[in-house]
Amino acid sequence: MKLTETDVRYVANLANLSLTPDEVARMVTDLGGILEQMDRLAEIDTEGVEPMAQVLFEADDTATLRPDVERAPLGSEAAVANAAVTSGGYFKVPRVIER
Amino acid sequence: MTQHTVESIRNGLLRKTFSAVEFTREALAHAERENPKTNAYLLLAPERALKSAELVDEKIAAGHDPGPLAGVPVAVKDVIVTKDLRTTCGSKILANYIPPYNATAIDRIEAAGGIVIGKTNCDEFAMGSSNENSAFGPVRNPVAPDRVPGGSSGGSAAVVAQGTAVVSLGSDTGGSIRQPASFCGVVGVTPTYGRVSRYGLSAFASSLDHIGPFARNVRDAAALLEVIAGRDPLDSTSAAAPVPQYTAHLKAPVKGMKIGVPVEYMKHATGETAARVNEGIESLRALGCEIAEISLPSTDYAIACYYILATAEASSNLARYDGVRYTSRSADSATLSGMYQHSRGEGFGAEVKRRIMLGTYVLSHGYYDAYYLKAQKVRALIARDFTNAFQNVAAIVAPVSPYPAFRIGEKVYDPVAMYLSDIYTITGSLAGIPCMSVPCGTTSDGLPVGLQILCNHFDESKMFRLAAAFESR
Numbered sequence: 001m002k003l004t005e006t007d008v009r010y011v012a013n014l015a016n017l018s019l020t021p022d023e024v025a026r027m028v029t030d031l032g033g034i035l036e037q038m039d040r041l042a043e044i045d046t047e048g049v050e051p052m053a054q055v056l057f058e059a060d061d062t063a064t065l066r067p068d069v070e071r072a073p074l075g076s077e078a079a080v081a082n083a084a085v086t087s088g089g090y091f092k093v094p095r096v097i098e099r
Numbered sequence: 100m101t102q103h104t105v106e107s108i109r110n111g112l113l114r115k116t117f118s119a120v121e122f123t124r125e126a127l128a129h130a131e132r133e134n135p136k137t138n139a140y141l142l143l144a145p146e147r148a149l150k151s152a153e154l155v156d157e158k159i160a161a162g163h164d165p166g167p168l169a170g171v172p173v174a175v176k177d178v179i180v181t182k183d184l185r186t187t188c189g190s191k192i193l194a195n196y197i198p199p200y201n202a203t204a205i206d207r208i209e210a211a212g213g214i215v216i217g218k219t220n221c222d223e224f225a226m227g228s229s230n231e232n233s234a235f236g237p238v239r240n241p242v243a244p245d246r247v248p249g250g251s252s253g254g255s256a257a258v259v260a261q262g263t264a265v266v267s268l269g270s271d272t273g274g275s276i277r278q279p280a281s282f283c284g285v286v287g288v289t290p291t292y293g294r295v296s297r298y299g300l301s302a303f304a305s306s307l308d309h310i311g312p313f314a315r316n317v318r319d320a321a322a323l324l325e326v327i328a329g330r331d332p333l334d335s336t337s338a339a340a341p342v343p344q345y346t347a348h349l350k351a352p353v354k355g356m357k358i359g360v361p362v363e364y365m366k367h368a369t370g371e372t373a374a375r376v377n378e379g380i381e382s383l384r385a386l387g388c389e390i391a392e393i394s395l396p397s398t399d400y401a402i403a404c405y406y407i408l409a410t411a412e413a414s415s416n417l418a419r420y421d422g423v424r425y426t427s428r429s430a431d432s433a434t435l436s437g438m439y440q441h442s443r444g445e446g447f448g449a450e451v452k453r454r455i456m457l458g459t460y461v462l463s464h465g466y467y468d469a470y471y472l473k474a475q476k477v478r479a480l481i482a483r484d485f486t487n488a489f490q491n492v493a494a495i496v497a498p499v500s501p502y503p504a505f506r507i508g509e510k511v512y513d514p515v516a517m518y519l520s521d522i523y524t525i526t527g528s529l530a531g532i533p534c535m536s537v538p539c540g541t542t543s544d545g546l547p548v549g550l551q552i553l554c555n556h557f558d559e560s561k562m563f564r565l566a567a568a569f570e571s572r
Contacts, residue, residue: 007460011456011459011460011463012456014459014463015414015456016436016440017447018440018443018444018445020444026449030453031456031457033514034453034514034518035457035460037402037403037406038407038461038470039403040399040400041407041474043400044400046476049476049479049480052478053475054306055292055293057338057340057556059338059339064335079199083424083425084442085428091423091424093423093435094434094437094438
């Protein structure tokens with residue numbers, strides 16, 4: 001199936017990504033070429049194969065749990081230190097709800 | 100500076116030939132002088148480095164053991180966070196990010212007496228095979244300055260090859276340690292998945308991401324892995340298996356070790372790369388290893404499988420760079436969704452956008468089963484190929500890259516060609532097994548070629564032993 005500019009704009013919107021018209025045109029070509037490679041997977045028989053989501057090793061069920069011990073958190077000052085816009089120790093974003 | 104090893108620095112310190120502060124000053128001055136030739140360091144950290152060096156000198160003066168990495172200048176790929184030291188991930192969107200914490204690997208290196216001397220250039224968010232996707236300019240290969248150092252950990256490979264660090268940390272998702280190691284003629288190690296904590300490694304594809312060492316010899320790489328490996332409560336995927344003392348068994352004989360050579364890899368290998376690798380295989384035979392042809396039948400589907408899974412995971416992981424918490428924010432931010440879209444559109448480079456788009460596409464409604472779920476099943480088949488192979492052989496050897504370092508600009512405009520060049524490294528990444536690149540001669544143009552060694556899960560000791568025997572052939 002051939003990828004269109006409409007498909008690219010739809011996916012960019014899902015990904016919260018603004019693209020210039022040039023970038024959209026380039027994506028049609030680039031993604032199309034890569035998806036062609038990916039479509040080869042249809043050739044391989046995976047009947048009855050369990051999907052592998054993660055590299056797993058033998059371990060106890062509780063192996064990934066850490067002791068429930070209190071630790072000092074980062075603190076709000078450090079947490080917001082890299083934010084573009086803050087206010088009173090909080091992250092600030094453009095207005096979402098109109099009054 | 101270019102001759103020093105972990106051991107020679109330790110001996111120099113303990114015999115008082117030099118102090119850690121003196122050695123660190125010299126290392127920093129050398130790096131500052133040499134770096135313009137390659138652009139491998141994005142920044143040097145003199146204050147932090149000298150502070151760590153003072154601690155090492157104090158320990159020695161007090162008669163304490165200064166640690167297994169005492170005084171060793173360590174360079175760190177800029178996708179690994181360092182407290183109070185700018186960490187950009189090679190991206191414009193994080194150009195001013197100052198992490199409030201250290202990655203676990205960094206804490207362990209500094210506790211072992213290692214000196215973090217700077218942060219190295221890399222492809223943006225570790226996405227690339229040439230280091231040309233960095234927002235801060237490409238890195239030049241120290242061996243051939245008109246050529247790429249490989250990627251994505253190009254800077255970390257280059258500093259070790261150039262002698263502006265003794266060892267370094269890189270990250271590997273589909274070959275980002277082994278390929279640049281082979282291009283620059285150094286040792287690069289991708290440990291078993293979960294062997295090194297990923298805490299503080301900025302996430303690209305979480306089920307495939309690894310931190311691993313670069314060094315100029317096998318022993319130094321093993322020494323660095325010994326320090327950074329092991330269970331970490333802050334990474335639930337880090338393995339609890341005890342960490343062997345890799346450096347203690349490097350000289351054990353490899354005579355009689357059975358080594359597999361995958362037919363599917365060698366049939367594609369051509370030219371001088373294939374010639375060097377075949378000579379490497381003959382050297383292993385001369386060392387007494389038994390060479391056997393093996394088959395990894397799912398290899399042909401590995402690239403498609405990898406680029407579906409890695410981009411799907413990346414599209415989720417990179418959602419956090421949204422103009423709110425860490426990153427720069429677009430001036431074009433009248434609405435919340437506009438702020439997200441423009442901050443990301445302006446902050447990310449072309450390759451990162453391409454991968455976010457691909458990942459979002461393969462996860463989107465109607466395509467999930469055909470791409471993502473299918474790729475996870477193919478991943479299981481690729482992992483099974485290795486499990487089957489390791490029932491008959493102790494290790495597998497293969498090329499690292501189909502060709503040696505290419506010219507800067509030669510492939511950057513062809514993403515498909517760039518992805519296809521990862522064929523030999525992504526299979527091991529998908530299976531989560533330990534693999535490494537060890538220098539295997541050069542082409543007639545003097546370009547380094549790497550030999551890849553792959554072993555079964557947690558078999559790093561055997562892998563290092565074989566690499567050490569090969570290195571001293």
